[in-house]
Amino acid sequence: MHQRLSNSGTHLQFLSGVKVKPLFVGYCIVPGCGSSHSSFLGSASFSVADLLKSKDQQLSLSLRTADDSAAVGTVVVCRLKMGEIEDGEVDHIAADTHQKCTLVCESGTTNDKDNGPLMNAVFKNPVCKVYRFQTVDSKLMLVREQMAECTLSFSIPMQLLGLFIQEDSCRIQDLNDLGELSPHWDNLRRDVITRYSQLIKTYQDTLAELEKLTGPAFKPSCSKAQKYLEFIPINLHTQRMRVTCPRKTDSFYDVITVGAPAAHFQGFKNGGLQKLLSRYEAEKKSYSTAYQCIYYSPENTAKAREILSTVAQLQPLICGLADRLLLATQQRSSHTLRDALKSLAEKTEQFVHALKDELVKSALLALHAARPGYVSKSQMSSQPEAHSTPTQNQSQILNPNQTPEPDAVVCNNVAGSQSPPKRENPPPPKRQDIPHHKEYDEEEWDRVWANVAKSLNCVIAMVDRLQEQDNNKQESTPDQALADVITSHNPATDWRDQLSPLVVALKDCVSEVAERASKSMTFVLLQKASCSTPYGLQLQQRRDTVFSQALAALACGFVMRLYAGIEDKGFLRQLHSVGVVAQFESLLSTYSEEIGMLEDMEVGISDLQRVTFRITEAASDDPTNLQPTVTGRRDHYTVEVPLPLQAFQTLPDELRQGKLLQVIPVLFNVGINEQQTIAERFGDISLQERINQRNFDILEAYYKSLSTKVPLECLPCFQTQADVKELLETLGQNVVTKKRKNVEILWLAGAICRRLNGIRFTSCKSAKDRTSMSVTLEQCALLRDEHQLHKDYFVRALDCMRSSRLAQGEGAQWDDPEAGSVANHKPASRHFYPIALLLVSSHLLVVWLILSLVFLLAKYQ
Secondary structure, eight states: OOOETTTTEEEEEETTTTOOEEEEEEEEOOOOOOOOOOEEEEEOOOOHHHHHHSGGGGEEEEOTTTSSEEEEEEEEEEEEOOOOOOHHHHHHHHTTTTTTTOOOEEOOOOOTTTHHHHHHHHHEEEEEEEEEEEEETTEEEEEEEEEEEEEEEHHHHHHHHHHHHHHHHHHHHHTTTTTTOOHHHHHHEOOOOOHHHHHHHHHHHHHHHHHHHSSSSSSSSGGGGGGGGTTSSSSSSEEEEEEEESOOOOEEEEEOOOOOOOTTTTTTTTTHHHHHHHHHHHHHHHHHHHHHOOOOOHHHHHHHHHHHHHHHHHHHHHHHHHHHHHHHHHTTTTHHHHHHHHHHHHHHHHHHHHOOHHHHHHHHHHHHHHHHHHHHHHHHHOOOOOOSSSSSGGGGHHOOOOOOOOOOOOOHHHTSSOOOOSSSSOOOOTTTTOOTTTSSSTTTHHHHHHHHHHHHHHHHHHHHHHHHHHOOOHHHHHHHHHHHHHHHHOOOHHHHHHHHHHHHHHHHHHHHHHHHHHHHHHHHHHHHHHHHHHHHHHHHHHHHHHHHHHHHHHHHHHHHHHHHHHOOOOHHHHHTTTTTEEEEEEOOSSHHHHHHHHHHHHHHHHHHGGGGEEEEEEESSSGGSSOOOOEEEEEEEEEEEOOOHHHTTTTTTHHHTTTEEEEEEEEEEEEOOOHHHHHOOOSSOOOHHHHHHHHHHHHHHHHHHHHSSGGGSOOOSSSSSHHHHHHHHHHHHHHHHHTTTTHHHHHHHHHHHTTTTTTEEEEEESSSHHOOOOOOOHHHHHHHHHOOOOHHHHHHHHHHHHHHHHHHOOOOOSSSTTTOOTTTTTEEETTTHHHHHHHHHHHHHHHHHHHHHHHHHHHHH
């Protein structure tokens, strides 16, 4: 629809084939950029048939008040024909004094294709703009832009806060369950519990404040430094451009715009996460000396969390499958019994394999040395045997003699014989940084752990024997005699009675192993928390903050991509086979505080590798039941995306069965503003180079996996014939090329992402100026390359899209990509512009610095 307001009336143009309801026209008064007021002016109605039959296909309608008492104006309705246009019409459109930039429609109205019930459940408050541009073959294309807010901006961080609180509360409970410890270790435990309690209180206060909020579903950039909003992403919006061309199917292009995931409230005085974590790990060994702790590497700490998660997941699952096996004996069904036994065997073997790690064994030794009895025996010992420990301060605490715990229980061999006697003089452990004493039976854990596998073997053997006996009876007993046996005796009860003791023994062994492994891994995490001091938990809070913003953006992008490809069989096959790539385009500079933002963003995007997605069936079509949910712990999270029944039933079997879906996040950064000019001339851009190189390797590995598992026919088709492999090679060359502001990296990465059915994100500091300039430039390039936008319309289209954003306050005056952030048409920082001018000559810069120094000295003297 094309609308032109003039003194004589309102002129409306409709596309051919549009069904028109009664038309209502409102008069809008806009006193300022901050507020608006609308009042009802009048209404008029007409039929499309009358419009098509009228002379010149144009109607002049009288606009009347609501009570039909008076005429308040006129409305002129015209029919616009898509396709070939008459000579001179383009010039007429361009020369229109009221529509210099070919803006056809600007309103909050929406398109049914982009705003169905499924989309409206997650994406709110859409703002639409429609443009009309000429193609190279003198036809018209209709371009529709839609920006929307996303409910996940707040719902995902709030769910994460709840999970953080739950996980840290469980951590406190695990520390209390360690039992009695020596005074030294008990004091460390108390300190750690106190710090966790403070962190939980902070998260609870933040969550309580977020639950009170109402209003827009996004956080504006002016609120980025507010404490209670630090977990919320900045300016998270969806951007969709839909292109309608004559005799072609509609095409659409999506991009998610969001401010760089970073801890703005905590600031960047000391750098970002990447630098802080590196410094923390370097200083951790000295902390372990000061606090008399055992130093565990980040890899071992991560492995401890993984083992804890595996144990918490598999132990109840194994117990449930064991009960299911006993229930299957009552049905006397060989097939059901075999299926139950197969599931039990698979999960039990997975459980045993997960605990076959030297870290568990060494941590058990360390926990054994931290018991009070260990200390008391060492004080009674005249000549304690010395062994190597992590620090000299620990030698008197961790190396004395100790006997095994008197209440230690070892599972009996399921075959009936007891476990072999303990060796009194076992060899020393392989890890020299683990406390050890000769009286501790190192093989005790091996026996306890092996008893799980032995118990499983006994269960399997018993099931085989019972089925074999049953088959023999059926073959040797005549039918009548077999019937008498069945009526007089219930073999199902015998099966359950014979199998039940072995199943109980298996469950007991699994429970004992799970308890010991959980305590040992909790003790490992106690070392990490003890060595970290409050500084370590501050880092954890910062990492939680950045991850929360990144996950909210990723969930928004995944949901939008899933909704768009719900009927694309090729995309769905790719999704469950190799996952989907999520490409984050960053425009941050490597100068000043934006270095810290980039370091935060790098860690936050990397942590998204711990996230998987699962598609589920929604309980109903109610919007509240279509909201994605998050489950898991810090080492692994799963986002469940519910779909209505009708959409869910059309999915492939792999997706309907709940297969976990991978998302491969990659980050490419190229600074483009004047601060990047300073960084490239006088600073260091190694951070940007390392990020681009590392993520190029990830993207290349994903493409290799995709090309081997998914046919190329599943990928979308583009007018430009550039092959993905060629684009990757060009991207690799640009990544290693030393070139200032090499935006070709971003262009290539974006093109590769779209050709791989990926999810596109664009970010800068606040997702306003640089982000909007990047998005509009990409959109116009897509119109030119994929839809034959006329070359004379490229700049016009770019100006039109950017001017509409300026009218909404989303952008700034950008004539040059190196121009800085502009607010209210004023420089963001008055200090950079004189320097930027002096950069033309390094000699002038030196003179300027010397004069500035002389001026400052004279001023303070």
